[in-house]
Structures are given as structure tokens and as C-alpha cells.
Amino acid sequence: MRTAFYISDGTAITSEVFGHALLSLFPIQFNHKTIPFVETEEHAYKVLEKISESFQDSGERPLVFYTIVNIDVRKIIARSVGINYNFLDQFVAPVEKVLGVPSKPEKHRTHSIHEKTYDIRIDAVNYALANDDGSSVKDYASADIILVGVSRSGKTPTSLYLALQYGIKAANYPFTEEDMGDILKLPPALRRFKDKLFGLTIHPDRLHQIRSERRANSRYASLQQCRMELREVENLYRREKIPFLNSTKFSIEEISAKILAETGLQRKKY
Amino acid sequence: MRTAFYISDGTAITSEVFGHALLSLFPIQFNHKTIPFVETEEHAYKVLEKISESFQDSGERPLVFYTIVNIDVRKIIARSVGINYNFLDQFVAPVEKVLGVPSKPEKHRTHSIHEKTYDIRIDAVNYALANDDGSSVKDYASADIILVGVSRSGKTPTSLYLALQYGIKAANYPFTEEDMGDILKLPPALRRFKDKLFGLTIHPDRLHQIRSERRANSRYASLQQCRMELREVENLYRREKIPFLNSTKFSIEEISAKILAETGLQRKKY
Known part of the structure; x- marks a missing residue:
């Protein structure tokens, strides 16, 4: 199998995302290898050896996606026996022309620490944990969004x-059977913050499958119960005009991007 | 301020990561706008209007980073008044030549759902939550890694x-004052899984600052207490040969990438 290397003097997240997106256009399996924090010439020479080994083992030249700020380190990687893509570089000159200013590469800028946004994210994670699964309903005033389902x-x-990813404070509240009498009504704790609510729903078969992995053959996991609960929440969303989406066929990334697009919530971190 | 648009028929994460990495090379502030899920010609025309408005408002041509599989939708975006970068496209022909197969773009491949890896990630999140903060020490046999600090x-x-991000099952265990008698010793629950331990440490001043935001003027937050605890854990790491890193100047992405690089742990999801 051919290997794709993702190499950087930082996390290599940019190389991974770019290279992986490009290679996903091809109906071929790759062996993915990420090598982050290549900051010295010594380390770069070791990387060259790994690329050579991969070539020798597979007989196929590896693809090498890299971004490295230090010019001496970069030059070493550029000499690898792989097919080397310094993929950001060829966009720099045209963008310089458009912006009318020279680029000023700094090491570790993209995914490194930004004092301000760091705290925002940690705060948001702590908020999500403290307000997970309806465990507390007292601090919804601080929420940017409250996921329900x-x-x-x-x-x-x-x-x-x-x-x-975004530094957004998201609480979440599960509708349980106790909330569902004859008809599911919005609990008072949520009604106060109705404009922050966003609903998730899912296909009954998929919910049945997921719950069965947790508690096989329980009433909780039964298809009948799943259908009933989902019918109630979807009726509630429609009746109360709560925006919602069906998560069945979407990844976490897609659900999150759709929520941002639909609610207009702004990310607090880039 | 000039605007940078990130546009896609998927999540637009690839466009965001690429465009943001490129623009971070320049000492200029941008107004970032992400427009995901542009899947119809109608939607594409609305996007064109937004790009035009941004040009009129700022007087500066926006930069537009986009990846769109549908050719009709893509052609519309390519006509925007912005400076348009279909940044993946120019790599496709050379990579086709290298691989000897034509590309086969499919919508939503990169950040969309993959049945297998989806469950791995959800499982890993549930594992992290159930094994957060030493709340349970019974399931460390299932851990891929146990973070301590x-x-x-x-x-x-x-x-x-x-x-x-990686589908890795990470437990975490906090060393508390109860663990520190005369000298911090490894609790038995951890000693059994010593080869899974990875230590975090942090500069005392920074820890003092973080703890002070939580409980100002407490003994817990005092610089003296922070210094004592950190000295104890660092001594323990060295004595027990537990790999560790100082998180003070690193983002979550960097800490995670360094842990993977140092332990050789493999991501279970791309």
C-alpha cells in the first residue's frame, strides 16, 4: 500500500486535512503517517530515512504533504524520495500580490496557543461538562445554545x-419518559430559554440499534419505545417551532456545521 | 476589513483549515465567513450575492476558498467577484498522474459519516466522560492512554x-492532596497500568492563575500549593519513568499531537 506522509514543524493538522481531502478524491487506500514537530535538521534527516524505508518496503513512492517554516529544515524534506507537495507555498506569491504585503511566516501559528481563545475553549468544555445531560438546569443563562433530544x-x-472546536457554550438536555405524559411538554427550565433551543432527532431504527448496544432487549431500547419518544419530540419541535435536524446520516462535524449555519451562531475561536 | 470566505458543499472544514493556514502567514486581520452545504445552484447564487455585498461594503475583493463537487454549483462560485481559490483542484491532475488512476470525487467524503469510525469516536467520548477526573478507576484495562496530573x-x-478527533480512549486521573503524603506515590489502580500513563505538568504561575479564576485566594489556588503539587508530580514522573510534557505553552491540538508522536498511539479515525 502506498504511504501518505503529513509533515510539519507544528501539529501537522493542516497537512493532514489538506492531504486527506485531496486523497479522498481517489478510490485508493493509503497508509497514513503523520510526523509533527519536525523542528531540527537532525529530525528532518530521520524523516527522510522513514520516507525512503516506506518507498523500499512498498515499492511505491510515498506522497509527502508538508508545511515547514524553517527554510533549512524545509529544504531537507523537499529532497525526499517521495512525491513532495509543499502545498501552501504555491499560493503564497499570488496572495502576496492580492494583499500587497509580503508573507511573514511564523512557526506554529495555525494550531498553536492563543492566550485569549484558549481560555474560551477550556471554559466552553467545562461548561459543556457541567451542563451535560440535563445534570444542571441552573446556568442556562450562560449557554450559547441548548441541545435537546x-x-x-x-x-x-x-x-x-x-x-x-468553536468555543461555543453548549448545554444539553435529554427528554426522558418522565417528561412525556400524555404529550411531551417543554419543561419550564427550557421554556425560559426557548430561543436557545436546538433539537436533534434520529431515525428510530438507528436509535434502536444504538440503544440496543447499551441495554440489549430493554424496553428503553425497543423499537416501539424509540418510535414513541421520537414522535413526541418531533411533534414538540414542530409545535414550539424549535429548529431541529435529523442526525442519522451526519457526522459530528456535519451536525455542528449545520447547527452553526442554521442558527447563525458565531465561532469564538479559529 | 477584507473578508475571507470558506465555501463547500460539505462542512467546509477543509476550506477553513487550508484558507486559515494560508492567511495566517500574513500579518493582516480578516473577517472570516464560512458557508457550508452549498449544494444547489440556487444556494450558490445567494452566496454570490453575499460575496458581492462584502466587496461593496469593504471596497476590498474577498478571498474565496472553495471545494465543491457538483460541477454546475462549482462553476457559479467560480464566477464570484472575489479572488477565487479552488485550491484542491490544481493538485488533482498531478496526483492522477502519479497514482495512474482518475479521481472520483464524491460529495461529503472528507468529514462525513463513516459508519465504522463514527461508533469508535462516540465510544471514545463516552469512555472519556465515564473515566474523567478519576471518577472511576475500574475500566482502565480498556484505556488506550491514562492522562495523569x-x-x-x-x-x-x-x-x-x-x-x-482520533477515536482514542483516554482516561484521566488527578493527583490530589490525599495522594501526597510525605511523598507522592503511584496509586495501586494506576500502577497496574503503568505502561498506559502519560503525565501532564504546567508552570506553577500559570496553574496559580487558572486555579485563582476558579477559587480566588484559596489554599488550592495559592502559588505555594501549586509549586508543591507540581514538584511532587514531576518527581514522580521522573522516578517512575512516566513520559510527560509541560502543557503551559501548548494548545490542546499541540498537546494531543505531541502525545501521539511520543507514545506512538495510532489514531483510529481519519
């Missing part, structure tokens, strides 16, 4: 992703 | 990031 419809991972 | 040294956000 039945148990196992994707609220918790989405809350954490919104916190970690 | 004093309170507020970055264990929880790092555990969640490892779970969400």
Missing part, C-alpha cells in the same frame, strides 16, 4: 465538539 | 480531544 441522539458529542 | 493541568480537554 431523546437519550442517544447525539447531544453530548455535539456539545463537546462545539466547545472544543 | 494535578487538578487543572489540562487533562480533561485533552482526553476529550483525543476521543473526538
Whole structure:
């Protein structure tokens, strides 16, 4: 199998995202190898050896996606036996022309610490944990958004992703059977913050499958129960005009991006 | 201020990461605008209007980073008044030549759902939550890694990031004052899994600052207490040969990437 290397003097997240997006256009499997923090010439020479080994082992020249600020280190990687893509570089000159200023590369700028946004994210993670799963309903005034839905419809991972990636404070509240009498009504704690609510729903078969992995053959996991709960929450969303989306076919990234697009919430961190 | 648009028929994460990395090379502030899920010609025309408005408002042509699979939608965006970068596209032909196969773009491939890896991530998030902050020490056999350190040294956000981004099951255990008698010893629950331990430490001043935001003027937050606890854990790491890193100047992304690089842990999700 051909190897794709993602190399950087920082986290290599940019190389990974770019290279992976490019390679996903091809119906081929790759062996992915990330080598972050290549900051010295000595380390760069070791990387060259790894690329050579991979070539020898597989007989196929590896693809090498890299961004490195230090010119001496960069030059070493550029000499690898792989097919080397210094993919940001070729955009620099045209963008310099557009902006009318020279580029000023600094090491570790993209995914490194920014004092201000760092605290925002940690705060948001702590907020999501303290307000997970309806465990507390007292601090919804601080929420940027409150995700609602039945148990196992994707609220918790989405809350954490919104916190970690965007610095958004997301609480989440599960509608349980206790909330569902004859008809599911909005609990008072939520009604006060109705404009912050965002609903998740999911296909009954998928919910049944997920809950069965947790508690096989329980009433909680039964298809009948899943159908009933989902019918109630979807009726509630429509009746109360709560925006919602069906998470069945979407990744956490997609759910989060759709929530931002639909609510107009702004990310607090780039 | 000039605007940078990140546009896609998917989450637009790839456009954001690429465009942001490129623009971070320039000492200029931008107004960032992400428009995901542009899947129809109608939507694309609305996007064109937004780009035009931004040009009229600022007098500066926006930069537009986009990846769109549907050719009709893509052609519309390519006509925007901005400076348009279909940045993946120019790499496709050379990579086709290298690989000897034509590209086969599919919508939403990069950050969309992959049945197998989806469950791995959700499982990992649930694991991190159930094993956060030493709340349970019974399931360390299932851990891929156990982060240890004093309170507020970055264990929880790092555990969640490892779970969400990489599908890695990370438990975390806080050394508390109860663990520190005359000398901090490794609790038996941890000693059994010593090869899974990874230590975090932090500069005393920074820890003092973080703890003070939580409980101002407490003994817990005092510089003296912070110094004592950090000295104890660092001595323990050295004595027990537990790999560790100082998180003070690193982002969650950097800490996570360094942990992967140092331990050789493999991501379970791309």
C-alpha cells in the first residue's frame, strides 16, 4: 500500500486535512503517517530515512504533504524520495500580490496557543461538562445554545465538539419518559430559554440499534419505545417551532456545521 | 476589513483549515465567513450575492476558498467577484498522474459519516466522560492512554480531544492532596497500568492563575500549593519513568499531537 506522509514543524493538522481531502478524491487506500514537530535538521534527516524505508518496503513512492517554516529544515524534506507537495507555498506569491504585503511566516501559528481563545475553549468544555445531560438546569443563562433530544441522539458529542472546536457554550438536555405524559411538554427550565433551543432527532431504527448496544432487549431500547419518544419530540419541535435536524446520516462535524449555519451562531475561536 | 470566505458543499472544514493556514502567514486581520452545504445552484447564487455585498461594503475583493463537487454549483462560485481559490483542484491532475488512476470525487467524503469510525469516536467520548477526573478507576484495562496530573493541568480537554478527533480512549486521573503524603506515590489502580500513563505538568504561575479564576485566594489556588503539587508530580514522573510534557505553552491540538508522536498511539479515525 502506498504511504501518505503529513509533515510539519507544528501539529501537522493542516497537512493532514489538506492531504486527506485531496486523497479522498481517489478510490485508493493509503497508509497514513503523520510526523509533527519536525523542528531540527537532525529530525528532518530521520524523516527522510522513514520516507525512503516506506518507498523500499512498498515499492511505491510515498506522497509527502508538508508545511515547514524553517527554510533549512524545509529544504531537507523537499529532497525526499517521495512525491513532495509543499502545498501552501504555491499560493503564497499570488496572495502576496492580492494583499500587497509580503508573507511573514511564523512557526506554529495555525494550531498553536492563543492566550485569549484558549481560555474560551477550556471554559466552553467545562461548561459543556457541567451542563451535560440535563445534570444542571441552573446556568442556562450562560449557554450559547441548548441541545435537546431523546437519550442517544447525539447531544453530548455535539456539545463537546462545539466547545472544543468553536468555543461555543453548549448545554444539553435529554427528554426522558418522565417528561412525556400524555404529550411531551417543554419543561419550564427550557421554556425560559426557548430561543436557545436546538433539537436533534434520529431515525428510530438507528436509535434502536444504538440503544440496543447499551441495554440489549430493554424496553428503553425497543423499537416501539424509540418510535414513541421520537414522535413526541418531533411533534414538540414542530409545535414550539424549535429548529431541529435529523442526525442519522451526519457526522459530528456535519451536525455542528449545520447547527452553526442554521442558527447563525458565531465561532469564538479559529 | 477584507473578508475571507470558506465555501463547500460539505462542512467546509477543509476550506477553513487550508484558507486559515494560508492567511495566517500574513500579518493582516480578516473577517472570516464560512458557508457550508452549498449544494444547489440556487444556494450558490445567494452566496454570490453575499460575496458581492462584502466587496461593496469593504471596497476590498474577498478571498474565496472553495471545494465543491457538483460541477454546475462549482462553476457559479467560480464566477464570484472575489479572488477565487479552488485550491484542491490544481493538485488533482498531478496526483492522477502519479497514482495512474482518475479521481472520483464524491460529495461529503472528507468529514462525513463513516459508519465504522463514527461508533469508535462516540465510544471514545463516552469512555472519556465515564473515566474523567478519576471518577472511576475500574475500566482502565480498556484505556488506550491514562492522562495523569494535578487538578487543572489540562487533562480533561485533552482526553476529550483525543476521543473526538482520533477515536482514542483516554482516561484521566488527578493527583490530589490525599495522594501526597510525605511523598507522592503511584496509586495501586494506576500502577497496574503503568505502561498506559502519560503525565501532564504546567508552570506553577500559570496553574496559580487558572486555579485563582476558579477559587480566588484559596489554599488550592495559592502559588505555594501549586509549586508543591507540581514538584511532587514531576518527581514522580521522573522516578517512575512516566513520559510527560509541560502543557503551559501548548494548545490542546499541540498537546494531543505531541502525545501521539511520543507514545506512538495510532489514531483510529481519519
